[in-house]
Amino acid sequence: MEQIEGMDIRPVTDEDLDEVLHLFYQTVHTINAQDYRQDQLDTWAPQHPDKEKWLTSLRSNIAYVIKxxxxxxxxxxxNQRRYIDRLFVHKDYQRMGIASLLVTTLEAEAKKLKYNEVMTEASITARGFFEKKGYDTVRMQDKELRGMFFRNYIMKKEL
Incomplete structure (x- = not known):
């Protein structure tokens, strides 16, 4: 496990699932609340997510946690489509370099796999962060999730 500025970064394990889901729920419902309506937040991060779906996804992706x-x-x-699927930081640990460390780590993994670019769909909230990390907006979109539409931005970065 790598030690960076008092924080441990390592690949996700099955045992991390409950903490990951809790962090995801809390972050969406607090940090993203500035840019999305409550019904959107509830659809995006339901109180009772499909744990098996999350576990399958995390197992198939290159996934890291920071503690x-x-x-x-x-x-x-x-994921294998060169796509940063999720990037979430605890509501009490925003703007401490955690998201930067996670993105840098994933980009390094992508380079090892000889990917020439990575993509993401950044929320309204996260768009500025990704721009600062060198991602360009490809286009804005209104993405549908379980019958609800969300504004976000398809972004990419050449590696």
Missing amino acids: QDNKLVGFADL
Whole structure:
């Protein structure tokens, strides 16, 4: 396990699932609440997510968690389509370099796999972060999820 500025970054394990889901729910319902309506937040991060679907997804992706003092403070994953699927940081640990460390780690993994670019669908909330990390907006979209539409941005970065 790598130690960086008092934080441990490592690949996700099955045992991390409950903490990952809790962090995801809390982050969406607090941080993303500035840009999305409550009904959108409830659809995006339901109180009772499909744990098996999440576990299957995390197992098939390159996924990392960051812990500080044994507490999960962030997670992110990259799938085989060269796509950063999720990037979430605990609501109390925003703007501490955690998201940057996760993205840098995933980009390094992508380079090892000889990917020439990575993509993401950034929320309204995350768009500025990805721009600062060198991602360009390909286009804005209104994406449908379980009957609800969400504005986000398809973004890519050349590696």
